[in-house]
Amino acid sequence: MPDIFQSALSRLEEASKHCQIDPETLQRLRHPMAIFQVSVPVRMDDGSLKIFKGYRVRHNDVLGPTKGGLRYHPQVDLGEVKSLAFWMTCKCAAVGIPFGGAKGGITVDPKNLSKLELERLSRGFIQQLAGFIGPDTDIPAPDVYTNPTIMGWMVDEYSKIHHQKLPAVITGKPVPLGGSLGREEATGRGAYHCIKQLEKIRDWSPSEIRVAIQGFGNAGQHVASLLHRDGYRIVAISDSHGAAYRESGLEIPRIIEEKNRTRSLSGVYCECSVSTCSPCENEGTRRITNSELLELDVDVLIPAALENQLTVENADRIKAPVIVEVANGPTQPEADQILNSKGTLIVPDILANAGGVTVSYFEWLQNRSGDRWSLDEVRDRLFISMSAAFKAIYSRMNGGEMTFRTAAYVHALERIDAAVDSQGTYSYFSH
Ligand code: NAD
Numbered sequence: 001m002p003d004i005f006q007s008a009l010s011r012l013e014e015a016s017k018h019c020q021i022d023p024e025t026l027q028r029l030r031h032p033m034a035i036f037q038v039s040v041p042v043r044m045d046d047g048s049l050k051i052f053k054g055y056r057v058r059h060n061d062v063l064g065p066t067k068g069g070l071r072y073h074p075q076v077d078l079g080e081v082k083s084l085a086f087w088m089t090c091k092c093a094a095v096g097i098p099f100g101g102a103k104g105g106i107t108v109d110p111k112n113l114s115k116l117e118l119e120r121l122s123r124g125f126i127q128q129l130a131g132f133i134g135p136d137t138d139i140p141a142p143d144v145y146t147n148p149t150i151m152g153w154m155v156d157e158y159s160k161i162h163h164q165k166l167p168a169v170i171t172g173k174p175v176p177l178g179g180s181l182g183r184e185e186a187t188g189r190g191a192y193h194c195i196k197q198l199e200k201i202r203d204w205s206p207s208e209i210r211v212a213i214q215g216f217g218n219a220g221q222h223v224a225s226l227l228h229r230d231g232y233r234i235v236a237i238s239d240s241h242g243a244a245y246r247e248s249g250l251e252i253p254r255i256i257e258e259k260n261r262t263r264s265l266s267g268v269y270c271e272c273s274v275s276t277c278s279p280c281e282n283e284g285t286r287r288i289t290n291s292e293l294l295e296l297d298v299d300v301l302i303p304a305a306l307e308n309q310l311t312v313e314n315a316d317r318i319k320a321p322v323i324v325e326v327a328n329g330p331t332q333p334e335a336d337q338i339l340n341s342k343g344t345l346i347v348p349d350i351l352a353n354a355g356g357v358t359v360s361y362f363e364w365l366q367n368r369s370g371d372r373w374s375l376d377e378v379r380d381r382l383f384i385s386m387s388a389a390f391k392a393i394y395s396r397m398n399g400g401e402m403t404f405r406t407a408a409y410v411h412a413l414e415r416i417d418a419a420v421d422s423q424g425t426y427s428y429f430s431h
Contacts, residue, residue, distance in 0.1 A: 004307070008083040010333045011090075015409030018402050024425045025417045029089065032082050034058040038128040040106065042121045045114050054125050056104035058138050059085035062419045063093055065136050066102035067357060069143025069172075070125075070154075073306075076105035080307070084143075087328050088357070091350040093412035095389040097361045102138050104129070110145050111269050122150050126157040133158070135168035135368070141360050142172040144306065145269070147218070148184065152177050168367035171360035180363035182378035183356075188222020189379070190355015191326045193386040194347050195227065195300065197394070198322065206231040210249075210298040212320070213237045214290060215305030216274050219326045219353065221256050223302060228252035236293045238305075242275030243293040246285040294318060303330035310335045318344070325349035340403055348405035350412065351393055358385050 009030055016026055036056045044050055055078055058066040068088040071081075081103050089101030106125060110118055133140060142151055155170045155177060167178030175181060182189075199206070209232050213220050216239045224234050233249040244250060255274055262271040275287045294301065294314060301320035303309045307329035310318060315338035323339070324347045325331065331339070331346065339346060362378055365371075373381075396407040421428065 004079045004329075005082045005086070007333055008086050008329065011405065011409050012413070014333075015406050015413050018406060019410045019414055021413050021417045022421060022425050022427065025413070025420045028062075028420065029060060029086070029416070032057050032059045032085055033061060034132075035078070035082070036129070036132050037078070038125070040121060040124040040128060042117060042124055044117055052106050052108050052121060052125075054104065054106040054128065055081040056129055056132055056138070056140075057081045057085040057102060058132075059101040059103075060089045060416070061100035061137075062416060062423065063089075063100050064098040065100065065134075066138045067092060067097075067099035067141070067171075067360065068101055068103035069141045069356075070146050070150075071103070071105035071143040072108050072110040072145040072150075073105065074107060074109045075306075076107045081105050083307070084328055087350060089416070090409060090412045091354050092357060093415040094350045094393065094408045095354040095358060095385065096415070097354075097357055099139070099357065099361065102140075103143070104140060105143070118150070119153050122153045123157040126154045127161065130158060130161045133169060135166055135364070139168070139360070139364060140170050141356070142218070144217070148172055148174045148179060151179075168364050171363040172356075173363070178363075178367050180359055180366055180373065180378060181375040182382065183359045183363055184218060185222040186359035186378075186382060187219040187326065187353050187356035188224075189226060189382060190358060190386045191219070191223045191302070191304075191324055191347075191352045192226040193355070193383055194352050194390050195223075195324060197387060197390045198345075198347070201394075204299075207233065209233065209300060210235045211300045211302060212293050212296045212298045213302040213304055213326075214243075214293055214309060214330075215239065215303065215327060216255075216259070217304070219356070220302070220304035221259070223304065223324075223326060224252045225256060232300075235298060236288065236296055237274050238290050238293050239274050240305075241273035243288045243290055244274050244285055245288045245293070245296070248284060250285065296320070300324060303327045306330070308332055310339070312338065315339055321345065323347070325352045328353065336403075336405065346403065346405055348408045351389060351404075351408050354389065355382055355386055358382055 038054045040052045084103035092099040151172045152174045173179035236245045259270045295317045297319045300322045302324045304326035310331040312334045315335035393408045
């Protein structure tokens with residue numbers, strides 16, 4: 001497996017062939033500005049002590065305070081966090097959000113912890129990070145297996161440490177603690193706006209479009225629900241336990257209801273899987289594997305789980321002509337080449353999942369101003385922002401001169417380069 005951070009950086013090299021970027025900008029982007037690694041001791045319910053490894057990487061802050069989620073997952077390591085932080089820098093620049101990029105995480109399987117252990121771990125992580133993050137420096141948010149409940153514990157801990165209310169330090173909080181209406185749905189809704197743009201360009205009739213979605217968490221559920229509402233046929237969905245397939249289309253609202261009903265049992269994570277919970281066992285529904293889901297003959301494939309799902313091993317067998325990357329980094333660069341040569345259109349992650357950071361920015365603005373926006377206002381602004389970013393990046397493909405992904409990176413790099421240039425580069429000082 002190639003080094004994930006080097007692999008992420010290869011997008012820079014490709015994009016820089018298509019634009020005039022100062023070599024110093026590229027030099028800076030190849031190195032995260034700061035890396036913080038911590039050990040978090042947690043008193044477990046049985047009285048024993050466990051130590052968990054945590055990371056926070058600030059990749060680049062030339063465009064503003066750094067921003068990015070916190071992930072709880074057994075596979076979290078420094079290489080992954082560095083890559084995710086790099087993608088955040090590019091994403092914020094691509095969609096014009098005045099933030100830089102960061103990311104963090106803990107190497108843990110959170111489903112093995114009780115709710116109280118999870119709270120102790122989350123508060124312990126913030127005790128370690130308290131000097132590193134801040135409303136004007138670095139602003140965390142939820143990511144895989146973290147959610148508003150966890151963000152609520154974290155912002156409470158941070159405020160206690162600093163003896164003042166500082167809600168703007170973390171976004172994706174529960175609404176009563178200063179969270180924004182519309183933040184939970186924002187990533188899925190942003191991806192939905194991208195698909196609606198494609199619907200216009202490709203003249204799609206939703207009922208004829210079959211969609212498969214890998215990952216049925218926050219992002220996957222919301223995009224599924226909005227597409228289902230518009231009449232799209234969601235034929236397959238999956239989670240970490242497996243996938244469900246139904247040729248006539250799955251009943252998305254019922255499956256979401258069942259997932260949420262079982263979540264209330266454990267408080268944080270749902271206990272049922274889309275591949276086994278009762279509404280999925282409707283007539284005509286069958287269980288398939290996650291890899292079978294990726295290779296289905298569908299019109300749109302939406303990876304919405306983890307990185308490196310589309311690889312050199314399976315790229316040849318991917319049949320969907322359109323891929324919308326709701327997950328961060330689901331496609332390896334080598335797989336990209338195979339998919340591009342088949343004519344697959346890939347809406348890249350740094351655009352497709354930017355709805356989350358966009359509404360996180362709205363939340364931060366509300367926290368800073370003391371204002372509260374209505375759900376309609378948040379949704380309207382998200383629509384305007386995502387549609388504008390989609391159109392600007394799509395038009396830069398120049399009818400196929402570069403891929404959608406390269407166009408997004410070119411768009412992002414030019415913004416970053418303009419800011420680096422304003423700070424002063426070699427050419428600036430040598431004249
Ligand atoms: P989540 O924790 O809410 O859901 C993750 C989902 O992925 C769950 O359904 C889980 O069962 C599934 N999953 C985990 N391992 C899997 C596997 N091996 N195969 C198939 N499914 C698997 O996380 P989320 O917030 O929905 O994030 C999903 C992706 O979207 C991640 O790549 C994340 O970085 C990206 N993303 C999320 C946000 C956000 O605001 N939440 C924003 C931008 C990007």
